[in-house]
Amino acid sequence: MSQSSSASQVSSVASSAAVATLAASSVSSVDQINGKPISYASASAELNNRTIETMDSFAASNPSIVDPTWNQNFHFNASDGYSNDIQSLTPHYAADGSIEYWDIYYLAQPLAKLQGVQYEWKHMVTTDFKTFRDFDTTNRFSINNVAIPDKYYVNSTNGTPFQVSDNNTNGLPWGAAASGTVINNNGLLSMDQYGNQIQADAKLAYFTNFTNGQSIFLAYSNNDGQFHPYSPNPVMSPKQYPALQNEDDFRDPYVMRLSNGNFVAYVAGGLEDRMYVMTSPNGINWDFHPEDTIDLAGYHVSEMPVIKTLNGQPMMFFIAGSKDFEGTKSGNYVITGAFNTDGIFVKTPESKVTKLDDGFDSFAGNYANLSSDKLVSMSWLGNWTYSPNLFNYRDIDHFGTYTLPRTITYQNGDFLVDPIEPNSKAVGTYTVKPNTNFAVGTDNKVALNFNGDQKVTLSRQDGTKNNVQISVTGNKLTLTRNWDMSKTMNKTVTVNLNSTPKNAVLYVDNSSIELYLPDQHKMYTVMTLSYKQNSGYQMTLSNRATVKYSTFNVNSQTVTADNKTTLFDAAKQQSQKRVKSYRDELTKTWQGQLNTASYRKTLAAVNKQYEIAITALRGSSTTNQLISREGRFNKWANRLVAKIAKGLKTLNLKKGTPIYTTANGAQYKLTAKTMKNTPVLKVVTKNGQYWYQVKINNQIGYVAL
Numbered sequence: 001m002s003q004s005s006s007a008s009q010v011s012s013v014a015s016s017a018a019v020a021t022l023a024a025s026s027v028s029s030v031d032q033i034n035g036k037p038i039s040y041a042s043a044s045a046e047l048n049n050r051t052i053e054t055m056d057s058f059a060a061s062n063p064s065i066v067d068p069t070w071n072q073n074f075h076f077n078a079s080d081g082y083s084n085d086i087q088s089l090t091p092h093y094a095a096d097g098s099i100e101y102w103d104i105y106y107l108a109q110p111l112a113k114l115q116g117v118q119y120e121w122k123h124m125v126t127t128d129f130k131t132f133r134d135f136d137t138t139n140r141f142s143i144n145n146v147a148i149p150d151k152y153y154v155n156s157t158n159g160t161p162f163q164v165s166d167n168n169t170n171g172l173p174w175g176a177a178a179s180g181t182v183i184n185n186n187g188l189l190s191m192d193q194y195g196n197q198i199q200a201d202a203k204l205a206y207f208t209n210f211t212n213g214q215s216i217f218l219a220y221s222n223n224d225g226q227f228h229p230y231s232p233n234p235v236m237s238p239k240q241y242p243a244l245q246n247e248d249d250f251r252d253p254y255v256m257r258l259s260n261g262n263f264v265a266y267v268a269g270g271l272e273d274r275m276y277v278m279t280s281p282n283g284i285n286w287d288f289h290p291e292d293t294i295d296l297a298g299y300h301v302s303e304m305p306v307i308k309t310l311n312g313q314p315m316m317f318f319i320a321g322s323k324d325f326e327g328t329k330s331g332n333y334v335i336t337g338a339f340n341t342d343g344i345f346v347k348t349p350e351s352k353v354t355k356l357d358d359g360f361d362s363f364a365g366n367y368a369n370l371s372s373d374k375l376v377s378m379s380w381l382g383n384w385t386y387s388p389n390l391f392n393y394r395d396i397d398h399f400g401t402y403t404l405p406r407t408i409t410y411q412n413g414d415f416l417v418d419p420i421e422p423n424s425k426a427v428g429t430y431t432v433k434p435n436t437n438f439a440v441g442t443d444n445k446v447a448l449n450f451n452g453d454q455k456v457t458l459s460r461q462d463g464t465k466n467n468v469q470i471s472v473t474g475n476k477l478t479l480t481r482n483w484d485m486s487k488t489m490n491k492t493v494t495v496n497l498n499s500t501p502k503n504a505v506l507y508v509d510n511s512s513i514e515l516y517l518p519d520q521h522k523m524y525t526v527m528t529l530s531y532k533q534n535s536g537y538q539m540t541l542s543n544r545a546t547v548k549y550s551t552f553n554v555n556s557q558t559v560t561a562d563n564k565t566t567l568f569d570a571a572k573q574q575s576q577k578r579v580k581s582y583r584d585e586l587t588k589t590w591q592g593q594l595n596t597a598s599y600r601k602t603l604a605a606v607n608k609q610y611e612i613a614i615t616a617l618r619g620s621s622t623t624n625q626l627i628s629r630e631g632r633f634n635k636w637a638n639r640l641v642a643k644i645a646k647g648l649k650t651l652n653l654k655k656g657t658p659i660y661t662t663a664n665g666a667q668y669k670l671t672a673k674t675m676k677n678t679p680v681l682k683v684v685t686k687n688g689q690y691w692y693q694v695k696i697n698n699q700i701g702y703v704a705l
Contacts, residue, residue: 052156055141064397069533072401072509073443074552076132079140081110083400084380085364088182101127112397119176121148129405129420148177148227165226170194173232175211179252193231208251241288252304258343266305310410322384328493332356332365358495359524375408386486416521424550439627440537446506447548455542462535463638536627575626583610645690650677659701
């Protein structure tokens with residue numbers, strides 16, 4: 001394993017957002033590309049006629065799965081496709097018994113929507129929960145980073161599974177690998193049912209197989225290699241237990257070893273809103289205890305149980321609300337309880353349920369003890385009520401990131417949640433007057449100090465009206481997101497606080513805002529996507545406040561006393577690079593759409609404003625100046641785009657131009673031929689994007705410039 005890198009993970013395959021660019025052409029028909037049914041038996045054999053041999057080669061020829069548009073700057077980003085649930089936070093011990101680093105396993109769907117629902121486990125590590133890296137940093141697509149593979153990811157030229165390592169020569173008995181637990185073998189198992197040795201210090205994974213019903217398999221990892229099946233059969237399945245034979249949901253096992261050497265597993269009933277309890281003397285043969293089933297009525301779609309103890313208080317963490325499309329119940333929860341005489345967690349009359357993050361997008365977390373009175377947690381940044389729709393939007397097939405890690409303590413019946421943040425550099429402290437604008441970037445910590453009520457509005461500077469509002473009135477906090485990518489993203493929640501806060505910290509990244517109230521020890525997570533990577537925010541306050549503004553690991557560097565100047569220089573270069581990218585996008589977009597005279601006039605205007613912006617950025621001395629001056633160019637460019645877009649009467653389409661079925665990019669077809677002077681029926685604006693309605697072969701479609 002090689003040296004650790006920054007929390008900001010950069011894909012090894014260069015790509016840019018796959019935006020539909022148009023040039024002179026003509027068209028007579030369109031071919032379906034999205035939504036082609038793929039059976040498990042043929043999954044990945046030929047993804048919509050796309051050859052796939054390895055993830056490296058596929059990513060190189062299909063850059064949408066590594067598209068950086070939604071990549072975070074100081075949070076971990078999955079290498080390709082989509083990712084979600086955190087599986088386990090497992091300490092990796094050195095020879096002297098100290099923790100050398102932490103193994104973190106997470107669900108991944110590397111081929112994104114190009115294939116359908118297929119999952120595998122991937123592997124990242126951290127030493128401090130501030131910076132993260134892939135297990136194998138030599139190649140982000142390395143098979144060494146695939147902890148539990150999905151056998152249906154197969155090479156389209158010879159039919160062999162391309163995510164399965166050589167140590168899995170016996171084949172895989174599971175398909176899509178979903179949530180579960182990793183524990184240490186500690187000498188429990190010495191040989192699998194194929195006759196292969198299992199090392200005393202191997203890792204054991206109990207996880208869900210989603211193929212042909214839900215069942216639970218056991219696998220092991222020797223020397224941190226890819227997990228190998230213990231047996232060709234599941235160790236737990238609802239079919240094994242008469243009382244569960246009619247249950248469809250049986251997943252997300254949390255397995256723990258008791259002090260007497262026996263094992264207990266908590267298995268999610270999902271739609272049944274309950275957790276089943278199983279016990280085993282050896283980790284292989286499991287009995288169901290219906291009398292110990294944990295009822296979680298009121299927390300619909302209860303999943304991912306995790307049992308922990310803090311300050312002597314037993315508790316079960318779980319998730320719920322994955323189908324709460326209109327409300328704000330989706331999230332991570334914890335319920336207090338007790339252990340019975342058999343060491344099994346049970347509810348008590350004093351049991352209390354707490355939601356750990358009252359924002360909208362902290363989900364599927366996992367937890368580990370740092371000590372007897374402190375946990376560390378990490379969660380997926382996402383929400384199943386709208387994330388799948390965003391994943392299907394246009395050509396972006398890459399989004400997998402996680403919240404800032406948090407510590408959790410338990411004091412006097414309350415859960416205290418505090419962030420673990422990466423190293424940062426203070427930029428400056430400012431006094432911000434009411435209703436004045438303050439520029440905020442996408443790599444920043446914004447610490448607010450105020451007296452009395454306060455309303456903070458963060459408006460995305462990407463040509464949209466999308467914004468996040470944080471309102472404090474007395475001891476009430478109201479969090480609102482107005483975002484038109486999906487109607488279910490428009491959410492508001494009001495929560496009661498223990499006291500009136502006077503401090504707030506905003507962790508602002510490219511695709512998220514995390515609010516932290518230090519005196520409340522509470523965090524609130526909001527996903528904030530934009531189709532212009534790293535477009536900043538305009539922040540306004542209702543009342544005066546002191547703002548301490550800091551920046552995180554700019555350009556993937558760690559802040560030290562020696563490189564503070566280098567960090568700002570890097571930020572300046574990145575700002576100029578974004579302006580140049582927008583300039584290039586403008587000139588490319590309109591080439592072939594405007595007549596020669598109009599195009600030359602537009603090009604001259606764009607280049608003039610570009611030179612003005614670059615000169616201003618080069619002369620900037622503060623991060624705030626960079627953001628403001630970059631925003632000035634973006635606003636000018638947005639006005640130009642609006643003017644030209646609304647005046648276009650025809651489009652020139654080239655072969656392969658996406659024609660979307662609706663003005664939201666959820667599904668598209670590709671033009672099979674070229675077409676010049678395609679009449680524009682109308683222009684629709686949605687989420688800062690102009691969509692041109694056209695009619696081809698008597699079908700209405702939309703083109704995005």
